[in-house]
Amino acid sequence: MSITNPFGQVLVAMVTPMQADGEVDWPATEALMDHLISHGADGIVVTGTTGETSTLTDKEKLQLVTVGKSVSAGRAKIITGGGSNETAHAIELYKASEKAGADGAMVVTPYYNKPTQAGILTHFRLIADATDLPVILYDIPGRTGVPIQHDTILRAAKHPNIIAVKDAKGDLMEVSRILNETELLYFAGDDGMALPEMAIGGVGLISVTANIAPEPYRIMVDAVNRGSLPEATEQHKLLEPLVRATMTHVPGTVATKYILHGLGRIGSPRVRLPLVGPEEDQAAKIEADVYAVQGVPGVDFSNFRPDRNAAAGGALPKVAGTTR
Numbered sequence: 001m002s003i004t005n006p007f008g009q010v011l012v013a014m015v016t017p018m019q020a021d022g023e024v025d026w027p028a029t030e031a032l033m034d035h036l037i038s039h040g041a042d043g044i045v046v047t048g049t050t051g052e053t054s055t056l057t058d059k060e061k062l063q064l065v066t067v068g069k070s071v072s073a074g075r076a077k078i079i080t081g082g083g084s085n086e087t088a089h090a091i092e093l094y095k096a097s098e099k100a101g102a103d104g105a106m107v108v109t110p111y112y113n114k115p116t117q118a119g120i121l122t123h124f125r126l127i128a129d130a131t132d133l134p135v136i137l138y139d140i141p142g143r144t145g146v147p148i149q150h151d152t153i154l155r156a157a158k159h160p161n162i163i164a165v166k167d168a169k170g171d172l173m174e175v176s177r178i179l180n181e182t183e184l185l186y187f188a189g190d191d192g193m194a195l196p197e198m199a200i201g202g203v204g205l206i207s208v209t210a211n212i213a214p215e216p217y218r219i220m221v222d223a224v225n226r227g228s229l230p231e232a233t234e235q236h237k238l239l240e241p242l243v244r245a246t247m248t249h250v251p252g253t254v255a256t257k258y259i260l261h262g263l264g265r266i267g268s269p270r271v272r273l274p275l276v277g278p279e280e281d282q283a284a285k286i287e288a289d290v291y292a293v294q295g296v297p298g299v300d301f302s303n304f305r306p307d308r309n310a311a312a313g314g315a316l317p318k319v320a321g322t323t324r
Contacts, residue, residue, distance in 0.1 A: 048138075128162050
């Protein structure tokens with residue numbers, strides 16, 4: 001039996017807009033959410049890596065879900081991401097997120113502790129047991145230190161609540177194999193791989209660059225659904241320099257906020273420490289890539305006014321993020 005996709009196809013791994021002092025800018029958060037939904041997003045992933053989950057408090061994480069549900073008003077799904085590398089804490093966060101109205105849970109591989117595959121599987125299963133939320137496993141070994149191995153994915157797929165994978169490994173042969181062997185839904189977790197992954201059976205994407213330009217991803221996905229590879233490829237090509245600007249010079253969160261601020265979409269490009277804004281040479285590379293962007297639907301880059309001084313450094317928030 002095929003799994004019904006409850007998430008949509010164009011999902012945005014949303015940044016968390018902040019004021020210059022590092023506190024969450026809630027009006028800017030609401031405005032960004034509304035913009036993303038109005039320009040083609042089916043869903044928003046809050047409190048993920050791009051949302052600076054590691055330095056958000058649990059209260060902020062839950063408020064992001066609540067605000068997302070209010071802004072979306074049924075127009076898009078709100079998925080809570082991040083979790084924790086402590087299983088007990090992750091369980092409590094996802095339970096609370098479900099009560100706050102989350103439509104789904106994205107669960108990252110436990111990071112830093114580098115558990116065995118048995119430990120990873122147990123972590124996933126216990127979290128999936130704890131709520132009725134549909135679960136997306138997040139496979140990103142470059143950040144977590146450990147991949148979710150093929151056999152572990154097959155075993156996890158037997159859990160009725162585990163229905164999808166956000167793939168940031170970029171191994172299309174493994175994706176093809178797992179799509180042949182399970183009913184799991186696959187979302188591209190690397191912006192540059194969105195079209196290649198959908199071409200082999202992926203259902204969509206969870207994108208960082210879509211914070212800036214959701215519309216071309218909507219066009220790309222709709223073209224894939226119609227079987228129009230040339231139209232989808234056109235958007236892929238138009239997006240390439242923007243993906244490069246966003247994903248290759250500094251952490252995606254940092255570059256995305258820098259670009260959004262330069263476009264006047266958020267009031268500050270501030271990130272929380274240990275993240276910091278781009279240094280001069282990094283900013284120059286981001287800007288050069290942005291200036292190479294042409295014809296991307298929904299974004300007028302002629303109004304791009306980057307502010308390196310505003311982006312410099314990082315903030316210490318008033319309340320430390322919750323690690324336990």
